[in-house]
Amino acid sequence: MARSRLTPERETELYAAVLDLLRESGYDALTMDAIAARTHCSKATLYRQWGSKPELVAKAVRHDQPVSLTRVDTGTLRGDLIAGLELSDDCQMERDSALMRSLIHAVHHNPELLQALRHALIEPEITGVDEMLKRAVRRGEVDAGNPALKLVPHMMIGAFISRPLIDEKPVDLEFLRAYVDAVVLPALGA
Amino acid sequence: MARSRLTPERETELYAAVLDLLRESGYDALTMDAIAARTHCSKATLYRQWGSKPELVAKAVRHDQPVSLTRVDTGTLRGDLIAGLELSDDCQMERDSALMRSLIHAVHHNPELLQALRHALIEPEITGVDEMLKRAVRRGEVDAGNPALKLVPHMMIGAFISRPLIDEKPVDLEFLRAYVDAVVLPALGA
Numbered sequence: 001m002a003r004s005r006l007t008p009e010r011e012t013e014l015y016a017a018v019l020d021l022l023r024e025s026g027y028d029a030l031t032m033d034a035i036a037a038r039t040h041c042s043k044a045t046l047y048r049q050w051g052s053k054p055e056l057v058a059k060a061v062r063h064d065q066p067v068s069l070t071r072v073d074t075g076t077l078r079g080d081l082i083a084g085l086e087l088s089d090d091c092q093m094e095r096d097s098a099l100m101r102s103l104i105h106a107v108h109h110n111p112e113l114l115q116a117l118r119h120a121l122i123e124p125e126i127t128g129v130d131e132m133l134k135r136a137v138r139r140g141e142v143d144a145g146n147p148a149l150k151l152v153p154h155m156m157i158g159a160f161i162s163r164p165l166i167d168e169k170p171v172d173l174e175f176l177r178a179y180v181d182a183v184v185l186p187a188l189g190a
Numbered sequence: 191m192a193r194s195r196l197t198p199e200r201e202t203e204l205y206a207a208v209l210d211l212l213r214e215s216g217y218d219a220l221t222m223d224a225i226a227a228r229t230h231c232s233k234a235t236l237y238r239q240w241g242s243k244p245e246l247v248a249k250a251v252r253h254d255q256p257v258s259l260t261r262v263d264t265g266t267l268r269g270d271l272i273a274g275l276e277l278s279d280d281c282q283m284e285r286d287s288a289l290m291r292s293l294i295h296a297v298h299h300n301p302e303l304l305q306a307l308r309h310a311l312i313e314p315e316i317t318g319v320d321e322m323l324k325r326a327v328r329r330g331e332v333d334a335g336n337p338a339l340k341l342v343p344h345m346m347i348g349a350f351i352s353r354p355l356i357d358e359k360p361v362d363l364e365f366l367r368a369y370v371d372a373v374v375l376p377a378l379g380a
Contacts, residue, residue, distance in 0.1 A: 026295035028219030101298060105216040105291045108354065122355055147372035151349075153356050155373060158348010159341075164298065165312055166343050182337035183345060183377045 006049065011063075014039050018060040023098040027057060027106035027113070058116035061103070066120055067092075069128020077136035077190050081180045084128060090172045096121060097160055097171050104161075126153045133188075141190045148187040155184050196239070204229050205250040212247060213288040217296035217303070220247070248306035251289070256310055257282075259318020267326035267380050271370050274318060280362045286311060287350055287361050294351075316343045323378075331380045338377040345374050 006014065017039045022030055032053055036043045050056035069084045088096070100121060107114035129152050136142045142149065159179045163171040196204065207229045212220055222243055226233045240246035259274045278286070290311060297304035319342050326332045332339065349369045353361040 026216065026218035028216035098298070101295045104294050104351070104355070108288070108291060114355075114358070117355070126356065147368065148376065151369060151373055154349055154352045154369070155345065157352040157355065159344055161294070161351050162344045162347040165294070165304075165307070165347065166316065168304070178337065179341060179344070183341055183373070186338065186377045186379065187373045189376065 005045075014041060015060040015063040018057060019064060019099060022057060022060070022102045023095070026102045030057070032056075054110055054112055058112050061099070061113075061116040061120045064099075064120050066124035068124060070131060072128070072132070073135070077132060077139075077141050077188070078180070078185060080132040080135070081129075081184065082177055084132070085173055085176050085180070088173075090170070093160075093172065093176075094170050097164075100157075100161065122153070122157070125156065129153055129156070136188075136190065142188045146188055148189075151187070152184060155179075155187065159183075195235075202253070204231060205253040208247060208250040209254060209289060212250070212292045213285070216292045217247060222246075244300055244302055248302050251293070251303075251306040251310045254289075254310050256314035258314060260321060262318070262322070263325070267322060267329075267331050267378070268370070268375060270322040270325070271319075271374065272367055274322070275363055275366050275370070278363075280360070283350075283362065283366075284360050287354075290347075290351065312343070312347070315346065319343055319346070326378075326380065332378045336378055338379075341377070342374060345369075345377065349373075 018035055021034055021038055025034065030053065032043055032046055035041075035053075035056070036046060039046075046056060050059060067087045069087070072080050072083045072087070074080050074083050100117070103113060103117050107117055133142065133149055133152065137144045137149075148155075156176075156179075159176060160171050163169060163175055169175070208225055211224055211228055215224065220243065222233055222236055225231070225243075225246070226236060229236075236246060240249060257277045259277070262270050262273045262277070264270050264273050290307070293303060293307050297307055323332065323339055323342065327334050327339075338345075346366075346369075349366060350361050353359060353365055359365070
């Protein structure tokens, strides 16, 4: 790839515009023409700099700074899970949810894009939740052999994605808090 | 809408082809040109018959016969949930999962499409699971006030969608059975 001719600020701005477009139109319908128009960047520059749409989108997704759960440590599992949710406001949740929806079909046909999505949204959550669960097991709150220990990210991502489909409402903090109390903690026997 | 000039068999065949294309390319990138080419139907006929892409896709999705959970009644909640899963084989699950993925972004911008998806995949599940849960409450297996009673479809759709994202594996019966035992039944206190 050619050496970057864009300043870091311009690059950050451009990635943000790509993610906005992605949330609007979905990955499959996103075109390099639309990106060029939105970012006021020529298609020649886009192709020289990133090679192709999958590479540009993967870079933009990876550039999004994930919320880090690792600085949360309240002393109880419930406290940690709720505090972890509260790191995002409702607006950030809706943005993350829209980003995940925009990529969910395409990642099944594009391994590089799946890795970018995992890096930006999924692995930080898995790693952060794993730390919380390890501490809960050490404190004796959860049994080390509980099979739900491996399934907390599934439960949480599930709540996150299915809320609009089932209840026709955006995902928000209030719903996720209730879900932690009704589903996640009882499944863990905590 | 003009009176149908297609036989019911031809119509069924055409809807099946639309769903195949949808699973492949995703809703946002699906074009009437691609549908015309795949179905050997002229675009003029498609527009005369269905008016627009959203209408045609919604009709095709609604035409897909949902699995009916209402004929399942084994006498226990666990038996009902597992038997409900076993009505679909792994191949059908992957097909349903691909269909949901293909529509998940578009339904947020298209209420008619959301209703078609709810009709075909979501409401039959909600209704079927509700019947199972009502019987479980009547038998005393689950407390009538358990807040997880309203969240079983969220848990199940969550497992269904997050399996490939988190574990990079297709959703299958074995995983869903383990999920019922580790998450759904403990959350219900059953």
